Amino acid sequence: MPRKITIHQIAKEVGLNASTVSLALRGDPKVREKTRDRILEAAKRMNYEPNNLARSLSNGRTRIIGVMLSDMSRFYEESLEAVFTLGEAAGFTISVRFCSWDQAREKAGLHSFVSNRIDGIIWGPTDYNTAEIAEMDALLHKFEVPTVMYGLPDDTQSLHCYQIGLDMQKSIQVGLAHLKSYGHTDIALLAATEVQGMFGRMYRRRMAMFRDAFIAEGLHLDDRRIFEVGDDNCGGLDLALKLSQMERSQWPTAIFAADDLLARELVKSFKTLGVRVPEEISVIGYDVFPWAMGGQLCSVNLNTKEIGEKAIQMLLKCINSEHPQQFDQRVEVLPQIRLGTTCGRPRSR
Amino acid sequence: MPRKITIHQIAKEVGLNASTVSLALRGDPKVREKTRDRILEAAKRMNYEPNNLARSLSNGRTRIIGVMLSDMSRFYEESLEAVFTLGEAAGFTISVRFCSWDQAREKAGLHSFVSNRIDGIIWGPTDYNTAEIAEMDALLHKFEVPTVMYGLPDDTQSLHCYQIGLDMQKSIQVGLAHLKSYGHTDIALLAATEVQGMFGRMYRRRMAMFRDAFIAEGLHLDDRRIFEVGDDNCGGLDLALKLSQMERSQWPTAIFAADDLLARELVKSFKTLGVRVPEEISVIGYDVFPWAMGGQLCSVNLNTKEIGEKAIQMLLKCINSEHPQQFDQRVEVLPQIRLGTTCGRPRSR
C-alpha cells in the first residue's frame, strides 16, 4: 500500500470516481448510503487521512482559528478554554502561537496565520505599541482575515479589527472605588515584580497603571505605601510581618494586592499573626485566580472567561456572515468586584 | 487591486513569468538581482502574502512543527520556550494545540496535525493510557509524521515514536535519596490538591507516584505524615502552624513539598515562626519553579528546558534526515538535585 492515500486511490479501490469519494467522505446526501458505506469502509481500511492543504486550497477556507498569545499566563487560561469549547463546537480547530513578549515573533506568528490562510484570528496583543498594532491591523484587514483583539485600551477606534475592550486601569479603579466606598483613603499597594521571567515589561506597565489609577480616583499613593516584592519572596508574609512591627496608627487601612495569590498569602499571614481581616485592615486582590481562598477573598474580577466567550462568538459571527460590518466593532468587558469577606470599614483611629 | 494577490498577478505586473517570480520570492540565485528587486518591490507594493497551502501542497512540506500540550502549566513553559527558539532558528513555525486533559480533544488535535500535513510533532501526552497512546503512535507512524513524545515512563519500548524519557517516580526518589544521604528517615509529604481545576487526575497520579517512590526507597510513609492541602489554602503556612503546635519530638525531620511554591511558603513560614531551616527541619521542593527563593531552595530539578531542547533537536534531525532510523529512539533526561540551603542533617533526638 502506498504511503499516502488519496481519494483517487480509494476511488480505484472501490471502482468509482474520485469526486464521488469526495462527496461521500463529507457525508453528502447525493451519494447513496450503500455506496457511501463501501467508500467509508475502504477509507478506514486504507488509513485514509484527508489532506487539508488540498481541501483548503480548493474551497478557500481552512476551518482553523488562530490564537496569538504572549505567554502561558493563567490570565489566558479561562478565556482560552472558552475559545476552545465554543470554537470546536462550531467545527473549528484552534491553533495557538506564543510570542514570549517578543514583537518580532509576534509579527512572524501573525504572518504565519495569514500565509496559512487561517479563517480568523484572536489576538491578545503584547504591548500597547500603537504603531505596531496599527500596522498589523492594517495588514490583517487587507487580507480580510477577521480578527478580534482583546485586552485593548479605549484609544483604538481607528483600528479595523473587532475588539474586546478591557480597560485595566479602570479595573484597578473599580477596586479602589470599592475601598473608597467603605471609607478607605490610606491604601497601600502590594505588588510582585518578577525579575527573572520575561514579564518585566508587563509588570512595569502594570505598576504605572496602578499609579495612574490612584490619581484618577483622587487618592494619594505615597512611595512608602508601595511594597514591592520579588517573585521569589513571599510578599504577603513579608508585608504582614513588616506591619506587625509597626505602630498600628501608622498602618494603611487597606491593602490592594496586585494579584490574588499575594492577597491570599497576605490574608492568611495576618490571620497567623493575630491580625483580624477586615476589622483591623482590609485586603483586596486582583485578577487571575478566581478560586483563591475559596471565594473568601474580595477581589477585582476581570471576567476572563467572558472575554474568551465574547471573542470567539464575535469571530464566528464574523466568519459566517457575508456582511461582517453590521456587527458592533467593539464590546467592553467590565471588571466587577467579586465580593468576599476581606474588605470592610476602616478601623477608627 | 484584487483581493488576494498571486504570483501570476505579480508576474503580469512586472512582465515576467510566474515561475520566475516564485524563484525570486524565495531568493533563488538563478534570477538576476535586478529582476529580483523589481519583483520584490512589486510584491511588497501589491501586499502579496504567499499562500502556504499551495506551497506546501506542491512541495510536500509545511515547515510547521506541531506541539500538543495538556494545559498551560508552567511545567511546559521552559521547554516550550526552547522548542520555539531552536525551532524558529531552523525555519519552522511552532503551532500549539491544547487538549485540557481531554483525550477526545487530544486525538482530534493530533488528527488536525496530520490532516494539515505538519512536518513533525512534539507531544507531551496527557495520560499514560497505554492503549490510546499506542493507537495514536501507530497512526502517526503510518503517516510518517516524525513524532517526539516526552514525559514518558520507561515501559513504552514498543512505540515507534522518538521519546524523551522522564521518569517522574525516579525523580521523586532522587529527592528522597538526597534526604536519606543526610540521614533522614522520618520524612513527611506536603502536597496540594487542586480540586477546582482540571488537574485532579494529574494530582492523583502524582500522589500515587509519591507513595511508590517512598516504598522504592525503602521508606515508610505514614498516612499521618501526609499533609494534603487544597490549592486555595496556604499549605506551607498551615503546615508550619500545625507543627508549631506539636511536640518537636513528634516532628518529621524533613518535609518533601510536592512543588516549589509550597516549599517556598513553608520555609518562609518556618522562618516567621522562629523555626530554623535546616537546623531544626529540612525542606526539599520539587519541579517547575527553578527561580523560587532565588536559588536558596533545595529542590528536585526536572530539567524541563533540557527536555524541550532535546525534543526539538531530535525532531529536527529526524525531519532533515533521509534515514531517521539511525538515531537513538529514546533519550533520558535525568532529574538532579538543585542544591540549596534548606536541607541538612536531621536534628538529634
Next chain:
DNA sequence: CTGAAAGCGCTAACAT
C-alpha cells in the same frame, strides 16, 4: 446518483 474536467496557488523539472 455518478463521472469528467477545470481549477485553487504554488513548485519543480525541463526547455529555451
Next chain:
DNA sequence: ATGTTAGCGCTTTCAG
C-alpha cells in the same frame, strides 16, 4: 536568466 508544462489532492460545476 527566464519561460513552459505538469502536477500536488481536493472541490466544484456541469454532464450524463
